[in-house]
Amino acid sequence: MYAEILLDKPTRNFTQPLHYSIPAELSAELKIGQQVLVPFGRRLTFGYVVGFSETTPVILTKPINKITWDEPLFTEKEVILAKWLADYYDSFLITALKLTLPPGGIKDVARAGLPLKRKSKIKDALADFASSEQAAWLKLNNEQSSALEKIEAAIEAGENKKFLLFGVTGSGKTEVYLRASQKALDSGRTAIILVPEIGLTSQLVTRFCQHFSGRVALLHSDLTPKQRAHQWQRIATDQAKLILGARSAIFAPLKDLGLIIIDEEYEQTYKSEKNPRYHVREVAAKLAELNKAVVVLGSATPSIETYYAAEKGEYEKLNLPDRIDSRPLPPVTIVDMRHEKERVLSPLLREELKATFERHEQAILFINRRGFFTFIMCRDCGQTVECERCGVPLVYYQDEKILRCNHCGRGVPAPTSCSRCNAVAINYFGLGTQRIEQEVAELWPAVRILRYDRDSVTKRGDHTALLDTFAAGKADVLIGTQMVTKGMDVANVTLVGVVAADTALNLPEFRAAERTFQLLTQVAGRAGRHHLPGKVIIQTYNPNHYAIQTAAQHDYEAFYRQEIKHREELAYPPFTHLINIVLSGIVSSQVDNIANSLAQFLNKRLAPGQVLGPVPATFAKLRGSYRFQIMLKGRKVETIRQALKESLMRLVLPMTLKVTVDVDPISLL
Numbered sequence: 001m002y003a004e005i006l007l008d009k010p011t012r013n014f015t016q017p018l019h020y021s022i023p024a025e026l027s028a029e030l031k032i033g034q035q036v037l038v039p040f041g042r043r044l045t046f047g048y049v050v051g052f053s054e055t056t057p058v059i060l061t062k063p064i065n066k067i068t069w070d071e072p073l074f075t076e077k078e079v080i081l082a083k084w085l086a087d088y089y090d091s092f093l094i095t096a097l098k099l100t101l102p103p104g105g106i107k108d109v110a111r112a113g114l115p116l117k118r119k120s121k122i123k124d125a126l127a128d129f130a131s132s133e134q135a136a137w138l139k140l141n142n143e144q145s146s147a148l149e150k151i152e153a154a155i156e157a158g159e160n161k162k163f164l165l166f167g168v169t170g171s172g173k174t175e176v177y178l179r180a181s182q183k184a185l186d187s188g189r190t191a192i193i194l195v196p197e198i199g200l201t202s203q204l205v206t207r208f209c210q211h212f213s214g215r216v217a218l219l220h221s222d223l224t225p226k227q228r229a230h231q232w233q234r235i236a237t238d239q240a241k242l243i244l245g246a247r248s249a250i251f252a253p254l255k256d257l258g259l260i261i262i263d264e265e266y267e268q269t270y271k272s273e274k275n276p277r278y279h280v281r282e283v284a285a286k287l288a289e290l291n292k293a294v295v296v297l298g299s300a301t302p303s304i305e306t307y308y309a310a311e312k313g314e315y316e317k318l319n320l321p322d323r324i325d326s327r328p329l330p331p332v333t334i335v336d337m338r339h340e341k342e343r344v345l346s347p348l349l350r351e352e353l354k355a356t357f358e359r360h361e362q363a364i365l366f367i368n369r370r371g372f373f374t375f376i377m378c379r380d381c382g383q384t385v386e387c388e389r390c391g392v393p394l395v396y397y398q399d400e401k402i403l404r405c406n407h408c409g410r411g412v413p414a415p416t417s418c419s420r421c422n423a424v425a426i427n428y429f430g431l432g433t434q435r436i437e438q439e440v441a442e443l444w445p446a447v448r449i450l451r452y453d454r455d456s457v458t459k460r461g462d463h464t465a466l467l468d469t470f471a472a473g474k475a476d477v478l479i480g481t482q483m484v485t486k487g488m489d490v491a492n493v494t495l496v497g498v499v500a501a502d503t504a505l506n507l508p509e510f511r512a513a514e515r516t517f518q519l520l521t522q523v524a525g526r527a528g529r530h531h532l533p534g535k536v537i538i539q540t541y542n543p544n545h546y547a548i549q550t551a552a553q554h555d556y557e558a559f560y561r562q563e564i565k566h567r568e569e570l571a572y573p574p575f576t577h578l579i580n581i582v583l584s585g586i587v588s589s590q591v592d593n594i595a596n597s598l599a600q601f602l603n604k605r606l607a608p609g610q611v612l613g614p615v616p617a618t619f620a621k622l623r624g625s626y627r628f629q630i631m632l633k634g635r636k637v638e639t640i641r642q643a644l645k646e647s648l649m650r651l652v653l654p655m656t657l658k659v660t661v662d663v664d665p666i667s668l669l
């Protein structure tokens, strides 16, 4: 018998497990998931046991030196999952496997002072929540009940089944999630509930924590390493049966997994930006298959891929077509900004804001850009002011009176004259959150304003504090970027104004229309959620665009029918798979050359039209690196991935050049 050991430090030549012999004194104890010390070259190195085999092609195997951590750190199922991840997303196996290790590795587990398998003495913060179970709190309506029945039946039967809970904003999806989770627990199983960002959806978190009190583990990016290790520990020792978390919570060590819920599965935060660049929806599907578990995706605006999969029967669609108590969705008025003199707030939006403030109700103003002015140009020669390192327009920040790059964060003083023609005709254009803030403050000096964007919310806990302030009625208007479109359920919000609907529409991406529709629908869904009726105003320069028209009518299906036609015509997902390859380095000509050789190797292996590029990437220069991009397109992902693997092997890469591979990219920027 030989042990298959995966080395802790990946090297290009040793990415697969290596065979080691098992000394007699270890043979009884050695288990999959243990960390071991093995000889490698002339030294000892850490590795993990990922499997066993009867035979080996190696002539002289070396023996394992010792077991360094008794308690297995992962299971056989997690090895299968990691193998799938590494293969599908083209990453090292060890990098994929490490996703399932305690965050920070063994060190953090040790630092938290928590030997595995022993009950933690650390006071459970969540036990502070009222522990009274409130299961019989609300009576579900008919649609909720029939959706729940189907999910419950699948959990009960231990079926590997996938559902799409397609419900408008405010239709009561959270209540269905809650009871489905209860069902999983009642059946002796466990559940994972994923939310796009935990701070933004605090209402869902509060509901779950109240209902399940001490049995919930929260996993999100705001935890310190020690807190995270503690949560991980509670899961590993079966104290927590239910996990509420952001993307990476999918890898938490739950046993007997019965249910995975992904709220708002179309959100971009569900796609990892690090290797392996996984999409949590795909990982969930794989994990559910391994565990015979149920997957529920819930949204008012499913991704086009998911809705298409549901149409094909891959997901069973469960509809919640109406808001609770038949509250109407808010009427939407489109303001055609091409005919308006006012560039920021149209007369209609001003009038509605004023009326809202007079009624002591609250408003949300949404604009997808931070800063004050979003681009600066010389009126004489047309020269724009860009970040030297990133090549993107610099944004003017009024508070600090500086220009800043929203990519790398670098600030520079605002120029007094043009760098090209020396004219002093520097003009400022574009709308950002800060400019809206100033406009509102000038119009209504007494109005209490909260600004919510990545500049105003930077610290841990700020999100919740800011949303709590608004929910408590301590501000009249919330001005923010897409962070305001999520999850918020504030009864007194009766007006939502979209200051410029076009910013997302104009991005050079095939998903631009989908993004715009989702953003508008979500932000509109914040208005009039309770007894007070709501109103939405959308300002746009593209009033006839189908994404804006269908969003104004709250008509997802109409949007989907238009969008899926375009996708098919242009052979975009869900009809094809894409792989985006970005090559970056500090010498532009070198990156260009290598990108061209890679494209040549690829072209030999794939059909015409499957290899697009190389072209300079949308952000051709980022943080001082030059970037070139090649996109592969194919009906079968295996075919293009295999061609890429073979081509990359033939490529001689200088140390200074970086290649990133993104399978099924969500953003091409």
Ligand code: ADP
Pocket (backbone or CB within 6 Å): 138, 139, 140, 141, 144, 167, 168, 169, 170, 171, 172, 173, 174, 175, 324, 489
């Ligand atoms: P969604 O997640 O679909 O946007 P929520 O689950 O937040 O909707 O529900 C919207 C509101 O309706 C919440 O305040 C919730 O407590 C309430 N609600 C949900 N289901 C019911 C029900 N069956 N009866 C009464 N109120 C409900």
Ligand code: ZN
Pocket (backbone or CB within 6 Å): 387, 388, 389, 390, 391, 405, 406, 407, 408, 409, 410, 623
């Ligand atoms: Zn920059």
